[in-house]
Amino acid sequence: MRADRLVSLVLLLRRHGRLSAARLARELEVSTRTVLRDIEALSAAGVPVYAERGRHGGFALLPGFQTELTGLNHDEALALLVAGSRRGAQVFGLGSALASAMLKVADALPEGHRDIAAGAARRLLIEPETDLLSRRAPAEEVPDAVAAEIRRAVFAGHRLRIRYAAVDQAPKWRTVDPIGLVTARGQGYLLAARSGEDRTYRLSRVLAAEELDEPAERPDDVDLDRAWQERSTRFRTGGDQVVVLVRMNPARRKELVDTALAVLAEESDEDGRLRLEVSFQDARHAVWALWQLGVSAEALAPEWLRASLRDRAVAIAARYET
Known part of the structure; x- marks a missing residue:
């Protein structure tokens, strides 16, 4: 969404001082042409962004420019900076949203604490991609479009139609009532009901998804942690043990x-x-x-x-x- 990208662009310039169009394009995952159009849009809206020519040039904000963002204290911002799970965000298709949110968290700090919190966050590494033996953690591949459609149905309380590839079975369509989303050890799951029976679906096995324009049959409130534990218990005690x-x-x-x-x-x-x-x-x-x-x-x-x-x-x- 362009509005979110414009905010992220301003925050990047505030944090780094001056950045080239190529660097901004990499950070925002867009083309340099899109960055130049966004710069023009910011200027037209009154944001004091200007270009510096030359080999080490780029775009920058006039000194002293402030965005209107709610401030956080040092410990609150640090907790958010280190707790933002890249793996969970990617599983639910929220990787770009997480990056944008972390920029806003850093920017919202009081100026005197911003560098301290950023430095502290660099001293903490949560869930690296490999362990000491260079073994990679299992990675879930969930297309962003599929994850977004599932999220919308879960949050809106609408029924969901999914094309699901169960183990050793041909993929087939099924209609479910979504209850919530869970990530465990880097793997994402959809908790749902089908014909009144509890069902748990691996997100990586959902090949396509479609939010339906009809309400899901589910309770108004849910204890997702309890629901997950109950399903885990049934899984461990069922099957051909x-x-x-x-x-x-x-x-x-x-x-x-x-x-x-x-x-x-x-x-x-x-x-x-x-x-x-x-x-x-x-x-x-x-x-x-x-x-x-x-x-x-x-x-x-x-x-x-x-x-x-x-x-x-x-x-x-x-x-x-x-």
């Missing part, structure tokens, strides 16, 4: 426990290794979890799991035979 007996290196215990549904029994062997009886959502979940642990863990039972892991290992070994 399997129980696995594992013997493993205790140093890798946390990895297994974090991915398993529950630890049903545990004891130590004489050599210091652990024996755990754990449950998984289904067979595929069990195979995946044990494979991640490599030689640090051995599935003792059931036999079909041992056979599945053995077949995988044999196939990998055959691939590397010379």
Whole structure:
């Protein structure tokens, strides 16, 4: 939206002093021609923006120009600056909105605190893209148009038509009553009802969405945290659960426990290794979890799991035979 972009342009000039058209275009994710048109629009509206010629030239505001934004104290602004989750914003299609909001937060600080807060925020990194082993966190790919349509239906309380690709199924259209949006570990979910039954949809599996012009059948108020916990409990206790007996290196215990549904029994062997009886959502979940642990863990039972892991290992070994 142009009005938001014009505000962001002014805030960028206030924060950095002077910027080239190319730099403004990169920051605002538009063309340099659009930036030049926006500069003209600001000048026509009375904003004192001027051009400086030369190699190090660009656009700047006259000294002392102030925008009318509500101020925040130091701690409030710092909390917002470091808490703005890029991953969550991208999942819900709000990446550009987050960038614009962070500019406004920084600009709203009292002048004497602005540099202090910005410097403090640079000392804090929340949820980097990779861990110390350069492993990337799972990334959700949700088209902005799809995310925007889902958001509109959720906030307006309208029914939603989605084309959803469930696991191992062909995509198909379905009409749902949206309740809320949740992001967990970088993955987005739509909580909804369908024919009166609770449903949870992965946003990355929604291929298309259409807000309908009819009210959703949902309660006026919702405790989204409670709804999420209830659905999580049902997910962990439902399905074709399997129980696995594992013997493993205790140093890798946390990895297994974090991915398993529950630890049903545990004891130590004489050599210091652990024996755990754990449950998984289904067979595929069990195979995946044990494979991640490599030689640090051995599935003792059931036999079909041992056979599945053995077949995988044999196939990998055959691939590397010379």
